[in-house]
Amino acid sequence: MTIRILVTGGTFDKEYDELTGRLFFKDTHVPEMLRRGRCGLDVTVETVMMIDSLELDGPGRARIVDRVRASAESAIVITHGTDTMVQTGRALADAGLTGKTIVLTGAMVPYAFGSSDGLFNLGSALSFVQVLPPGVYVAMNGRHFPWDAVRKNTDTGSFEGL
Amino acid sequence: MTIRILVTGGTFDKEYDELTGRLFFKDTHVPEMLRRGRCGLDVTVETVMMIDSLELDGPGRARIVDRVRASAESAIVITHGTDTMVQTGRALADAGLTGKTIVLTGAMVPYAFGSSDGLFNLGSALSFVQVLPPGVYVAMNGRHFPWDAVRKNTDTGSFEGL
Amino acid sequence: MTIRILVTGGTFDKEYDELTGRLFFKDTHVPEMLRRGRCGLDVTVETVMMIDSLELDGPGRARIVDRVRASAESAIVITHGTDTMVQTGRALADAGLTGKTIVLTGAMVPYAFGSSDGLFNLGSALSFVQVLPPGVYVAMNGRHFPWDAVRKNTDTGSFEGL
Amino acid sequence: MTIRILVTGGTFDKEYDELTGRLFFKDTHVPEMLRRGRCGLDVTVETVMMIDSLELDGPGRARIVDRVRASAESAIVITHGTDTMVQTGRALADAGLTGKTIVLTGAMVPYAFGSSDGLFNLGSALSFVQVLPPGVYVAMNGRHFPWDAVRKNTDTGSFEGL
Numbered sequence: 001m002t003i004r005i006l007v008t009g010g011t012f013d014k015e016y017d018e019l020t021g022r023l024f025f026k027d028t029h030v031p032e033m034l035r036r037g038r039c040g041l042d043v044t045v046e047t048v049m050m051i052d053s054l055e056l057d058g059p060g061r062a063r064i065v066d067r068v069r070a071s072a073e074s075a076i077v078i079t080h081g082t083d084t085m086v087q088t089g090r091a092l093a094d095a096g097l098t099g100k101t102i103v104l105t106g107a108m109v110p111y112a113f114g115s116s117d118g119l120f121n122l123g124s125a126l127s128f129v130q131v132l133p134p135g136v137y138v139a140m141n142g143r144h145f146p147w148d149a150v151r152k153n154t155d156t157g158s159f160e161g162l
Numbered sequence: 163m164t165i166r167i168l169v170t171g172g173t174f175d176k177e178y179d180e181l182t183g184r185l186f187f188k189d190t191h192v193p194e195m196l197r198r199g200r201c202g203l204d205v206t207v208e209t210v211m212m213i214d215s216l217e218l219d220g221p222g223r224a225r226i227v228d229r230v231r232a233s234a235e236s237a238i239v240i241t242h243g244t245d246t247m248v249q250t251g252r253a254l255a256d257a258g259l260t261g262k263t264i265v266l267t268g269a270m271v272p273y274a275f276g277s278s279d280g281l282f283n284l285g286s287a288l289s290f291v292q293v294l295p296p297g298v299y300v301a302m303n304g305r306h307f308p309w310d311a312v313r314k315n316t317d318t319g320s321f322e323g324l
Numbered sequence: 325m326t327i328r329i330l331v332t333g334g335t336f337d338k339e340y341d342e343l344t345g346r347l348f349f350k351d352t353h354v355p356e357m358l359r360r361g362r363c364g365l366d367v368t369v370e371t372v373m374m375i376d377s378l379e380l381d382g383p384g385r386a387r388i389v390d391r392v393r394a395s396a397e398s399a400i401v402i403t404h405g406t407d408t409m410v411q412t413g414r415a416l417a418d419a420g421l422t423g424k425t426i427v428l429t430g431a432m433v434p435y436a437f438g439s440s441d442g443l444f445n446l447g448s449a450l451s452f453v454q455v456l457p458p459g460v461y462v463a464m465n466g467r468h469f470p471w472d473a474v475r476k477n478t479d480t481g482s483f484e485g486l
Numbered sequence: 487m488t489i490r491i492l493v494t495g496g497t498f499d500k501e502y503d504e505l506t507g508r509l510f511f512k513d514t515h516v517p518e519m520l521r522r523g524r525c526g527l528d529v530t531v532e533t534v535m536m537i538d539s540l541e542l543d544g545p546g547r548a549r550i551v552d553r554v555r556a557s558a559e560s561a562i563v564i565t566h567g568t569d570t571m572v573q574t575g576r577a578l579a580d581a582g583l584t585g586k587t588i589v590l591t592g593a594m595v596p597y598a599f600g601s602s603d604g605l606f607n608l609g610s611a612l613s614f615v616q617v618l619p620p621g622v623y624v625a626m627n628g629r630h631f632p633w634d635a636v637r638k639n640t641d642t643g644s645f646e647g648l
Contacts, residue, residue: 011345018432019481021335021376023347037282038270040303040320052345108200108342114438114600120199123285126304131293141202142288157343158202173507180594181643183497183538185509214507270504276438276600319505361606362594364627364644432524444523447609450628455617465526466612482526 002042003129004073005030008064008088009050010081012118014110025050029111030079033122041126044073053081053088053106061091068092074100075129079122082106082152082159085138089147092136103129104147105139108157164204165291166235167192170226170250171212172243174280176272187212191273192241195284203288206235215243215250215268223253230254236262237291241284244268244314244321247300251309254298265291266309267301270319326366327453328397329354332388332412333374334405336442338434349374353435354403357446365450368397377405377412377430385415392416398424399453403446406430406476406483409462413471416460427453428471429463432481488528489615490559491516494550494574495536496567498604500596511536515597516565519608527612530559539567539574539592547577554578560586561615565608568592568638568645571624575633578622589615590633591625594643 007013007028014023030045048067049060068076080088085104092102105125107118125139136147140159149162169175169190176185192207210229211222230238242250247266254264267287269280287301298309302321311324331337331352338347354369372391373384392400404412409428416426429449431442449463460471464483473486493499493514500509516531534553535546554562566574571590578588591611593604611625622633626645635648 011342014345016433016437018335019478021338021347023345033282034304036277036279037286038279038303038320039282040305040322109340112437112439113340114436115198117198117200119281120195120201120285123282123304124199124289127286127289127301127306128293130306131290139289141200142196142285143202144289144292154343158200160202173504176507178595178599180497181640183500183509185507271502274600275502275598277598316505357606358628360601360603361610362603362627362644363606364629364646439522441522441524443605444519444525444609447606447628448523448613451610451613451625451630452617454630455614463613465524466520466609467526468613468616482524484526 001075001130002044002073003075003077003126004071005043005045006064006067006076006078007045007047007050008053008056008078008080010053010079010106011110012079012107013050015112023110029118030122033111033119037119037123039126053084056081056084056088061088064088065091065095068097068100068102069095074134076100076102077125077129078102078104080104080106082108082140085152086147086150089136089138093147099134101129101132101134102136103132103139103144104137163237163292164206164235165237165239165288166233167205167207168226168229168238168240169207169209169212170215170218170240170242172215172241172268173272174241174269175212177274185272192284195273195281199281199285201288215246218243218246218250223250226250227253227257230262230264231257231259236296238262238264239287239291240264240266242266242268244270244302247314248309248312251298251300255309261296263291263294263296264298265294265301265306266299325399325454326368326397327399327401327450328395329367329369330388330391330400330402331369331371331374332377332380332402332404334377334403334430335434336403336431337374339436347434354446357435357443361443361447363450377408380405380408380412385412388412389415389419392421392424392426393419400424400426401449401453402426402428404428404430406432406464409476410471410474413460413462417471423458425453425456425458426460427456427463427468428461487561487616488530488559489561489563489612490557491529491531492550492553492562492564493531493533493536494539494542494564494566496539496565496592497596498565498593499536501598509596516608519597519605523605523609525612539570542567542570542574547574550574551577551581554583554586554588555581560620562586562588563611563615564588564590566590566592568594568626571638572633572636575622575624579633585620587615587618587620588622589618589625589630590623
């Protein structure tokens with residue numbers, strides 16, 4: 001089984017710019033995370049964009065949908081900011097992509113921080129995508145949810161079922 | 163769904179003893195890892211033993227089987243040294259525990275090291291255990307294998323299907 | 325010899341707020357850093373403020389000067405944002421505090437990030453403060469400078485002698 | 487001022503061998519540590535040997551003394567296992583190397599572990615070597631000691647003055 005990881009940015013990949021003191025995007029950490037996880041899966045990593053998901057608009061979502069549609073793989077993990085994961089889930093579901101298992105995941109703390117949940121979430125998303133039936137899902141907090149049965153609780157930062 | 167994590171030690175939980183310069187076991191890191199992963203699952207952690215899996219013998223394996231049998235949960239993750247994961251898988255399979263999904267996982271590098279694969283593997287195992295049918299599995303390298311269709315390649319440190 | 329560490333915030337102590345995605349201040353990491361360095365010095369840590377040094381104004385600097393003057397110790401390390409370290413150095417020098425060795429230090433990357441220089445700088449500042457004659461110094465990049473013979477190169481992020 | 491760092495191994499540079507589960511030496515981490523500390527000093531790193539200091543014998547110490555004597559720099563930091571730091575200090579003192587400030591340092595926990603004191607100690611040693619008068623010193627726990635006025639307390643792991 002081959003898996004495609006589509007990188008879109010999000011907290012996952014934020015880094016600290018030591019000259020400005022701000023968080024920014026450079027390259028994705030996903031390949032380094034796969035090495036650290038000694039990942040033995042047949043994975044292709046493709047960077048679609050590197051943005052904060054609060055800045056993701058309709059055309060941006062259309063690009064993500066296009067890249068999923070263009071993927072030969074039927075198992076697809078999308079790294080994504082947590083704030084608008086559900087909206088992108090809807091765009092993917094509305095696109096009527098049949099036969100693909102699509103798992104959106106992200107992180108509450110950037111991987112570059114010692115305390116990041118990113119590696120846990122990546123291991124989780126890559127596992128769910130191998131065994132869940134076709135559909136669009138969110139994998140966070142060790143759990144998986146259909147895209148239309150989950151919300152991010154902005155008070156706690158956790159994803160909850162509806 | 164509730165999950166039980168049975169801790170048996172292994173590389174996962176090894177620490178550095180700064181007085182002797184040797185690796186040893188103290189407490190399990192699993193609760194800390196669950197916090198770091200912002201794990202939202204209903205998980206109970208039970209420490210069965212803290213040993214190197216090369217030292218695990220028949221009576222030791224019988225204790226693990228007993229703890230699995232005694233668990234109310236039907237989804238069970240066992241953290242375990244990688245060297246004899248398959249032997250413990252056999253002991254569990256031989257015990258004829260029906261209706262339980264049991265996933266063995268571990269790490270190639272202790273969690274206390276910066277470069278550990280442990281958090282990735284824990285996220286992976288907790289995900290697989292929720293969706294795989296009853297049976298005994300090994301989850302390593304982002305993959306899952308039936309216990310009797312996997313071996314650890316001691317040259318590369320990776321798990322391979324048979 | 326006893327040393328006082330006056331904490332004023334700066335990049336050193338910035339943390340990631342996972343609910344807002346912004347960097348912020350909570351508690352200082354200095355005590356944890358001293359434990360990690362197995363610091364055997366007789367050190368007292370006092371938090372004066374927790375702010376970005378770009379927001380430090382005249383009254384703020386006066387408070388720092390007051391705390392230095394009030395310190396019984398003659399060896400004082402001040403953790404401080406790098407952007408205005410020199411201005412605080414001037415305020416301390418202008419205050420005519422005789423008999424005290426005062427070392428300002430900071431970090432280019434928050435301690436909470438894996439790649440932080442903070443622990444290196446703290447080890448350096450605590451060492452310089454024990455052996456330099458009374459005066460006001462900046463310790464960064466493994467070097468020490470009199471406060472009036474140094475500038476931060478904002479293109480490289482390094483401190484340079486004048 | 488130019489500084490030479492002579493690397494001899496010790497806990498500082500121990501790594502985890504994920505195939506054998508043992509600690510071993512590969513390459514020194516000192517250059518990476520200098521980058522992380524944003525070290526702006528003019529430093530040359532020379533690896534003399536990579537061994538556990540308990541295995542360091544007379545000929546080994548003679549090689550260290552030779553490398554110090556051959557160094558053009560008058561400021562020298564030696565990274566060294568903590569167990570026999572004092573013996574190497576004696577060998578250096580007995581060699582009658584005049585005009586050089588020599589600082590031995592090490593770590594209680596390998597740099598590859600998240601909780602290592604190595605970066606703190608390296609920042610400390612590099613600072614002391616710039617300002618102490620010629621002589622042979624041990625820099626550990628944020629402190630400096632003349633080589634003949636210090637011992638490692640093997641119960642606590644800390645260095646104490648005599």
